[in-house]
Amino acid sequence: xxxxxxxxxxxxxxxxxxxxxxxxxxxxxxxxxxxxxxxxxxxxxxxxxxxxxxxxxxxxxxxxxxxxxxxxxxxxxxxxxxxxxxxxxxxxxxxxxxxxxxxxxxxxxxxxxxxxxxxxxxxxxxxxxxxxxxxxxxxxxxxxxxxxxxxxxxxxxxxxxxxxxxxxxxxxxxxxxxxxxxxxxxxxxxxxxxxxxxxxxxxxxxxxxxxxxxxxxxxxxxxxxxxxxxxxxxxxxxxxxxxxxxxxxxxxxxxxxxxxxxxxxxxxxxxxxxxxxxxxxxxxxxxxxxxxxxxxxxxxxxxxxxxx
Amino acid sequence: xxxxxxxxxxxxxxxxxxxxxxxxxxxxxxxxxxxxxxxxxxxxxxxxxxxxxxxxxxxxxxxxxxxxxxxxxxxxxxxxxxxxxxxxxxxxxxxxxxxxxxxxxxxxxxxxxxxxxxxxxxxxxxxxxxxxxxxxxxxxxxxxxxxxxxxxxxxxxxxxxxxxxxxxxxxxxxxxxxxxxxxxxxxxxxxxxxxxxxxxxxxxxxxxxxxxxxxxxxxxxxxxxxxxxxxxxxxxxxxxxxxxxxxxxxxxxxxxxxxxxxxxxxxxxxxxxxxxxxxx
Numbered sequence: 127x128x129x130x131x132x133x134x135x136x137x138x139x140x141x142x143x144x145x146x147x148x149x150x151x152x153x154x155x156x157x158x159x160x161x162x163x164x165x166x167x168x169x170x171x172x173x174x175x176x177x178x179x180x181x182x183x184x185x186x187x188x189x190x191x192x193x194x195x196x197x198x199x200x201x202x203x204x205x206x207x208x209x210x211x212x213x214x215x216x217x218x219x220x221x222x223x224x225x226x227x228x229x230x231x232x233x234x235x236x237x238x239x240x241x242x243x244x245x246x247x248x249x250x251x252x253x254x255x256x257x258x259x260x261x262x263x264x265x266x267x268x269x270x271x272x273x274x275x276x277x278x279x280x281x282x283x284x285x286x287x288x289x290x291x292x293x294x295x296x297x298x299x300x301x302x303x304x305x306x307x308x309x310x311x312x313x314x315x316x317x318x319x320x321x322x323x324x325x326x327x328x329x330x331x332x333x334x335x336x337x338x339x340x341x342x343x344x345x346x347x348x349x350x351x352x353x354x355x356x357x358x359x360x361x362x363x364x365x366x367x368x369x370x371x372x373x374x375x376x377x378x379x380x381x382x383x384x385x386x387x388x389x390x391x392x393x394x395x396x397x398x399x400x401x402x403x404x405x406x407x408x409x410x411x412x413x414x415x416x417x418x419x420x421x422x423x424x425x426x427x428x429x430x431x432x433x434x
Numbered sequence: 435x436x437x438x439x440x441x442x443x444x445x446x447x448x449x450x451x452x453x454x455x456x457x458x459x460x461x462x463x464x465x466x467x468x469x470x471x472x473x474x475x476x477x478x479x480x481x482x483x484x485x486x487x488x489x490x491x492x493x494x495x496x497x498x499x500x501x502x503x504x505x506x507x508x509x510x511x512x513x514x515x516x517x518x519x520x521x522x523x524x525x526x527x528x529x530x531x532x533x534x535x536x537x538x539x540x541x542x543x544x545x546x547x548x549x550x551x552x553x554x555x556x557x558x559x560x561x562x563x564x565x566x567x568x569x570x571x572x573x574x575x576x577x578x579x580x581x582x583x584x585x586x587x588x589x590x591x592x593x594x595x596x597x598x599x600x601x602x603x604x605x606x607x608x609x610x611x612x613x614x615x616x617x618x619x620x621x622x623x624x625x626x627x628x629x630x631x632x633x634x635x636x637x638x639x640x641x642x643x644x645x646x647x648x649x650x651x652x653x654x655x656x657x658x659x660x661x662x663x664x665x666x667x668x669x670x671x672x673x674x675x676x677x678x679x680x681x682x683x684x685x686x687x688x689x690x691x692x693x694x695x696x697x698x699x700x701x702x703x704x705x706x707x708x709x710x711x712x713x714x
Contacts, residue, residue, distance in 0.1 A: 154667075195670040196689065231667045260707075261642045262668055263621065266602040267537065267557025267583020269679065276668055285667045 128410075129428065134403040135372075135410045136427055141300045141395065142415035143423030146181070146205045147212040148295030148386050149245065150235030152188055153224055158198040162187075164230045165200035167223035172204070172215075173332045174382075176341060176352045180215035181205040181297060181384055183329035194233050195285075201235055203329045205297050205384050212292055213245045220286070221251060228281050236291030236386070244289040248275050251286050261288075296423050299328075299383035299391035301413045302340070302358060303402050304375035310407035311377035312336075317405060318381050318398035325397055327390035328383050337380040340414065355380070355414065375409040388423055396430040435500040435521065436493035438468070440486040442505045448476045449529055450485060453512040457499035457520025457539060463492060485510075496520045496539070503528075506545055514541045517558070530567070533560040536584070546590065550574075555603060557584040568593035568612065571605050581605070581622060587680055594631075597624050600643065606676060608684070616645045619706065623672065627684055635698065640705030646672075647710045648688055654708065658698035663712055665692050 127138040153168070155161040165184050172182035181204070188199035204219070206212030224230050238244060252259040255277040262274040262285075273288035303318065305311030319335035322328060330336075340355025347353075356366060358378045363371040371378065381398050385391035399411055413427055438460060451474040454460070460468055469483030482488065486503075493499040499520040503513075506526025514522050515531055518538040527545035537556035546564030552571045566588045572595050573580035580599035591609035598614070600622035610628035614636055621641035625648070626634075632653045635645050646669065669688075676685035693709040 194674075195667050196674055197667075197670070263602060263642055264671065264675075265604075267555075268559050268585045268603075269675075274668065274671075276666070282664050283666050283668070285671075 131399070131411075131431055132403040134408050136399070136403075136431065137410065137412035138426075138428050139413050140415055140418075140424040140426040141298065141413040142418060142421035143296045143298045143388070143391060143425055144420070145422045146175075146207055146295050146297040146384070147209050147243075147292050148203060148205045148297075148384065149212060149216060149290050149292040150185065150201055150203045150386070151216070151220070151290060152193060152199045152201055152233040152235045154188075154193045154195050154197040154199040154231050154233070155227070156197065156229035158187065158200075160227060160229050161198050161200040164224045164227035165202050167227065168219045169202055169204075169331075170223075172219075173337070174341070175205075175207060179206075179218070180212065181329075181331040182215075182219070183331040183335075183384075185329050186323065186326075195231060197231075199233075203384070203386070205295060205329075205331075209243055209245065209292060213247060213250075216245065216247050216290065217250050220247065221254060225251070225254060225277070225279065225284050225286075231285035232287065234287045234290045236293065238289075238291060240293065241291030242293040243291075245292050246288070247290045248273075248286040248288040251275065252277060254284075293386060295384065295386050296388050296391045297384040298421060298423075299385065299395050299425055300380055301395055301399055301402075301411055301427065302378050302380050303408060304358075304372065304378045304410040304412070305405075306374060306376060306407040306409055308377040310405060311379045314402040314405035314408045315379040315381060317401040321397040321401035322381070322383060322394045325390060325394040327387065328385035328394040330381065330383055332380075332382050335381060337382050338378075340378070340380045343416070343420075358414075370412070372410050380414065388425070391423075392425050392430050395425060395427070396432075399427065399431060435498050436491040437500045437502060438488070438490040438492055440482075440488055440501065440503045442503070442507050442510075443485055443487060445485070445507075445509045446475050448509075450475050450480075450510045451512050452482065452485075452510050453515040454482060455501060455503070455510070455513045455522065456515065456517040457493075457496040457501060457522070458517050460501065461493050461496040461499045461520065465489070465492060468492065493520075508548065511548075514539070514560075517541075527564070533558070533586075536560065549593070551588075552581065552584070552586045554579065555581045555584045555586065557603075559585050559587075561587045561589075563589045565590035565609065566592045568595055569598060570596040570607075571600060571603070572597060573599035573618075580619070585680070587682070591628065597622065600624070601641075606680065606682065608682065610649070616643070616706075619643045619645075625672070625676065627682075635706060635708050637702045638699050638704050638706035639702060644707035644709055646693070647708065648684070650713075651708075651710055654696060654710075655699060655701075657701040658696040658708055659700060661695045661697055663692050663694050665690060666695075666709070669693065669709070 345353035
């Protein structure tokens with residue numbers, strides 16, 4: 127079953143999303159260059175928990191007027207399968223990639239009232255100060271109480287908030303863009319990413335937001351727990367008996383979305399698909415799932431697109 | 435908010451102790467009962483109505499009660515002492531102990547205040563637009579804890595021993611301060627936009643406490659050690675808060691200022707900080 131949007135076939139199927147824990151942090155620095163350097167380093171090698179310790183990416187640039195210290199900032203979101211498996215990579219990555227980066231400071235981007243739990247990330251990071259760290263207490267008894275740690279570093283001083291909010295989130299929102307050519311699939315996917323990044327509360331953790339290999343559970347090899355999504359590989363579409371690449375499609379790119387809640391992921395998928403079908407030569411859009419057996423969430427393309 | 439207006443009548447020659455001028459005590463009462471509240475004048479007891487014309491509306495809860503004192507009352511002490519919620523506005527000078535041990539709500543004094551303003555304050559916001567006397571936000575004699583929370587802003591100058599034994603909270607003075615500001619402090623933040631007199635931070639211990647001096651220091655104790663000159667990020671958070679939440683516009687010009695960091699008071703093994711803006 128399928129339906130048509132802007133002349134493009136959309137398969138009436140769903141993306142299978144998984145429950146994960148997500149957090150948002152705000153990295154600030156002297157200028158945007160250094161905030162982005164820290165954020166880029168911190169979110170490196172964090173595409174998929176298949177082989178990475180977490181999934182992470184830059185959410186958006188944060189203007190100076192929205193950051194706690196009035197400097198340019200970058201919002202980063204991190205996802206892990208449990209609170210512990212979220213806190214550990216956050217601690218490691220902040221410690222190795224942000225603490226070390228000149229001029230940076232780091233703040234909680236998920237307020238307690240929106241969070242399901244508060245992680246002691248800054249509280250653990252303070253030990254990098256080797257006893258010379260200073261606890262900074264703000265607003266006791268009159269505004270909302272805030273806690274930070276000031277850690278001496280060779281360049282000056284690193285400021286980190288004591289606790290970071292975390293909440294039950296949704297990972298694995300996705301759709302596949304099938305193009306007549308590689309260039310068309312790439313252009314449509316890029317447009318989708320641009321549209322997705324206008325939706326708050328979501329990230330696209332793969333390179334440039336795009337996953338060209340796809341992935342499927344297991345492989346022919348017992349030592350490999352995941353392999354490329356061969357049914358969607360055009361190069362072998364006539365070799366495989368179960369290929370799902372339609373005639374006329376010669377390149378497929380997957381867009382993967384993680385978000386702080388179901389509605390954000392759904393909105394991002396909608397924005398992405400609508401942008402992708404604007405490109406001439408997109409043959410079909412579909413989504414990846416496991417028959418609804420693995421993931422907690424089913425995000426139907428038809429629902430995303432308003433029952434089109 | 436419901437507004438209750440107190441208009442001062444003839445003042446006695448000795449001070450009045452009127453801790454009953456507090457939203458916690460007034461809320462929920464009838465106007466007649468408020469006029470009959472007990473105040474102390476020397477060794478005699480009188481009523482609030484003897485010294486104030488009382489009119490206006492009374493709220494059910496302290497959080498909804500505004501008390502406006504329509505004039506100067508430098509002879510009245512303990513206004514708003516131990517208050518937890520609501521708002522008091524005093525349209526003139528006020529006597530000693532205003533807001534002492536308060537834990538919530540807001541007091542605004544449009545004139546100047548005498549000694550012990552916000553002594554042992556626990557929470558809330560206390561703003562003196564004029565000058566304040568000695569022992570602002572300090573611990574009472576014999577007590578080990580001064581301010582433990584809240585915020586006091588003074589638009590003018592302050593006397594001696596401001597913030598003595600301070601533990602938490604924030605003190606902001608837009609004018610000059612007398613000797614021994616932050617003496618024995620062990621936490622909390624003090625911001626002095628005027629000139630700080632001698633012995634600032636004497637016997638301060640640390641616990642994250644600091645004194646930021648924007649208008650120079652008369653003399654720094656030799657038991658404070660110079661560490662570095664830098665532009666600490668954390669100071670931007672405070673200065674933005676002073677500018678945005680408290681309307682202290684002069685904070686703006688120090689957002690990117692370099693500070694000299696001194697650590698002490700090593701006479702007592704302290705790890706407190708005095709941060710002095712480097713002259714530019």
